[in-house]
Amino acid sequence: MSSQLFDAIDYLAKEKGIDKDVLLEALEAALISAYKKNFKSATNVRVELNEETGKMGVFSRKLVVEEAENTQEELSLEEAKKIDPNYEIEDVIEVEVTPKDFGRIAAQAAKQVVTQRVREAERGVIFSEYADREEDVMTGIIQRKDPRFVYVNLGKIEAKLAEAEQMANEEYHVHDRLKVFVTKVENTSKGPQIFISRSHPGLLKRLFEMEVPEIYDGIVEIKSVAREAGDRSKISVYAPDPDIDPVGSCVGQKGQRVQAIVNELKGEKIDVVEWSDDPVVYVSNALSPSKVVEVLVNDEAKATTVVVPDYQLSLAIGKRGQNARLAAKLTGWKIDIKSETEAREEGLLSDIEAEESDNNNDNDLFM
Template sequence: MEATTLQRTELLQVADAVAREKGIEADEVLMAMEQAIQRAGRAKYGQEHDIRAEIDRRTGEIRLKRCHTVVESVENEFTEVDLENARLRQPDAQLGDVLSDELPPIDLGRIAAQTAKQVIVQKVREAERSRQYDEFKDRVGEVVNGLVKRNEFGNVTVDLGRAEGLLRRDETLPRESFRTGDRVRAYISDVRQETRGPQIFLSRSHPQFMAKLFVQEVPEIYDGIIEIKSVARDPGSRAKIAVLSHDGSIDPVGACVGMRGSRVQAVVGELQGEKIDIIPWSSDPATFVVNALAPAEVSKVVLDEEQGRIEVVVPDEQLSLAIGRRGQNVRLASQLTGWDIDILTEEEESQRRQEEFRSRSQMFIDALDVDDVIAHLLVAEGFTSIDQVAYLPLEELTEIEGFDEEVAGELQQRARNFLEEEDRRHEESWRGAGVSEEVAALEGLTSAMVARLGENDIKTLDDVGDLAADELIELLGDLAPNEDEANGIIMAARAHWFEDAPAEAQQGETAQGEEQTSQA
């Protein structure tokens, strides 16, 4: 009796020991043992039986039972019993109850013991993986420390203490190598539940890894006084980080650099010497882009908010510095600010401005039949199209030096005549190409756009509706609207699809009804 009690106590001790080693609950280990004993019981008494095992959590006693579920109609006599027979065994039995018969304890043979061990190991491993996933799923974005366990073709397995992380070769820094036992610091970029268990993916090249390192090194960032607004990295080579101070008395760049560069050097050392530019963030896009292109000096900035582009003019001798080696500086500045950046030298910008001035002047000379003096005046005042001259209030046009009411009125009349002639010519073009009136009536399309669609064999509402916004923009070329306007035109062209849909469905139902009637 004492030996049996000792054996039962040992069972609970083993469960506790395994649970502590694997970092899981002892109850999960005992549940795995119960399943192993159940499997051994079914091997002895027959797989068709519903054999269940229970381990008393207090005494460690093992109880083996054969169970029958009370049902109305028995389909499987090995696992079910009808209500009448159930009440012979237990008078108060109800449908759905489970009746059990105690079975004698089994003596596990070698094969059964081996099977039980496999089940326990498998279930404990599953419980361990579940615990790992639960522990790390909410830690994405943290920086962790670990020891290199294995290095297989550059893919490093990192021991994180209670779990393992994978640092793939493409997530390490260039020319960085690890040996077994090396200490490594990395950023948890993702945690995924996969078939072989949870996978914890680490990264040392992620932009946020550098941001988190600054959080650890700069107390003002940790306290929220300084905010990291954006980060751009070329891992192992160069990086830019934009910072903003919420306290006017604290310089965000100076705080991140630290006394004699101590703080930034700590981050640079962790990133294998990666050069870091610390940029003051600004809500003004032009100022922010100028800051981001440092150390290059910028002469002029031209914003195109509609296209999300920004044009930067730099002195001729600053061009290579602004672009950087292999375009690195301008690429990182673009990533940091979220703007597409075009860089021109002052000479290139001057030549282009002169060319634009000449071409616009020529447009006004040809369209309005005026001399170059009036054309130059219009361009100098910022006019870029005939439409602006035609529909600008007359009093604004007369404010231009040298333009009296008579001259302004004559210019407007010539501009309107030119536009009417252009519309007539474009209308002849799209009608000749066979473009439908419905397409021409779409809101947002000018007669020039409709003519261009006709040239590209886009003739019906369905043709326009089948296009994507970028395809429509490409077809219209220099006449193209922005992406939102292009989507609006396409949706207007598709409107009749949705109007026709109920009618088509109704016709289909009518045809189906007629078919059923004829069959009857």
Template sequence: MNSEMMEALQALAVDRGISPEALFAALADALESAYKRMPGAEDFSWVTIDSETMEIRVFAQKLDEEGEVIGEEFEVTPDNFGRIAATTARQVMGQRIREAERDLKYEEYAGREGDIVTGLIQQTDARYTLLDLGRVEALLPQAEQVPFERPEANTRLKAYIVEVRKTSKGPQIVVSRTHPGLIKRLFELEVPEIADGVVEIRSCAREPGHRTKIAVGSNDPQVDPVGACVGARGARVRMVVNELRGEKIDIVPFSEDPADFVMKALSPAKVNEVLIDEETGTATVIVPDYQLSLAIGKEGQNARLAARMTGWRVDIKSETQVAEEAAFAATDWAEGEWVLDEETGENVWKAADGGQDVLAGDYGGAAEVEQSEEAETKAVTEPEVEAEVESDTEVAVEASDEEVSTEETSTEETEEQ
């Protein structure tokens, strides 16, 4: 009988993926609970099981009125546990086995926040998508899903683990498809140089489903970080793009020089000059007129991502705008104010000392720069486009009315590696 029980426990351990020691402990707890249900059972008792012979023995000790242990331990093993004891043992042991399975599953994923997993989509609704990871299931909440991405049942999906919770029903694993960490992990899978630590992703900014910018650096001067990530004919980056369902990815080299880094971050736009103001944390970017729309990007996307990736407040200006501002600053203006001429509809500078009136058009749009006090206040306190940096600091990407009204060109680019 003992050999049969040993074989049964070993088979159960293999089937459930639980160590035999854990099963022995569960069995001992079950038998102890069964014993204490028997009439005349000792209050302070415990069960021991010999793992080699499967001999089961029950020991006990007496307690005084205050509950303190007195005397030596003695054996109280019943001749037969009986039908009720056996039933109780089966129930308790089943419960212990389920608890051991839950603990084992939790330990498998505990501490794996930041890892990437591949799951099979089981079902999806308005709240979440359920992924089958094999022995456990993972939740992909609606807030962590890429907009317009429609998960299909029975298809495989890679996701980023953001949280592992221990619950009474087992581990609850929350995964994400929008986390920037997913980009880094996907590149680790496709680029051996990143997995080996030769190439590092130094910074990442992402608008899920649309575009991602990453800055990469190399710890080996013989290795080109951008080329390593792109791969031969774009093979490596293409695998990442396919996994992200066509999300565009810009890969730029990281630079310790802030001006150079901002310039590269605005790729594919060509930049003439970057002026860094460390006191305000602002990077003023000067671009050719024909590159203004490309630098800002569709709905400010390119500038917004560049600001997030670099951590600088990015202010993009065209050469024409810079020239107009310089001309305005060089003009010796008398005290006065801008007044709208009701007949011509033009802004006219009315000098306080009664001097000659000046039309705004005579000074290359100076009136557009010298707005009313209310407009100036709004332009300073309400930047047109704001973006959050990963370090939780805020940066703003500013564009003048002239910049925004400029006809935008498409920022879609082909891989040029």
């Protein structure tokens, strides 16, 4: 065996980013397999590789006996003493059994096994690289489509965007660039597989982290996200420093920051609301852009009854109940919305509250 093989291993290790020892172990396994296959040997053999000389040797463990009947596994005492006079019966001795033409046979047999090991090692490297990107946003290029998946090239691997993870308002064209949320990275028998999403709430959260420096720096915190992908989303934010406006930070000057995210999500409407540990305030904020007259809280059931002006009822509920549904998902509180008229009939509003509300409504109408 020439030193060219070791040079090739060095090259593969550097080119593929694979540990050199992994390749050497694969080569040894391949050579042992080739020896046993081509020379009908079932003995316990090992291969010794010498990188300095570029040589290899095959060694077999044999039991020292008086007369050897199975020469593959036994060595006569007479032959053993020729190697070392101190050997006795029942000793185990290692004997070099390298055939003359083994280099040629071994090279052929080793090629396939080493190639397989290299492929496995490459898969391991790719899996390790992408496993760290789980729950992160990556940019890829659409390579192809079929009825079940859109396949997105993320660099060293092709990821699957399932139909359930696609946005209903979005069309996917080959060669389009796309930001995706990595939901899962698996190491399967067929190699690493990456599953991605365009509809996951995590995508919205990560996009805000990328677009808003205050979030990235920890000055503003994202508390919750509720999303109906491609249509509308709500995100609640909080700033521990009372001098920081968390909503303003996320919206940006003239709405530039949030608009960049809306554009990325193909026009998905986004409500940014301020988080509060007071459910009255939080639920009121979450129902934006609707105005709220009163929030009645049932802590035990984690439920609220929200009273809104009559003319704001449909706005508070939203189209097909979307605004109320997203607000409930965002806050974690059940939300039952009632108009003022209905609330008065049920005795939920005091006379003072009703009078104040009427005054506010009158003012709203003249604004």
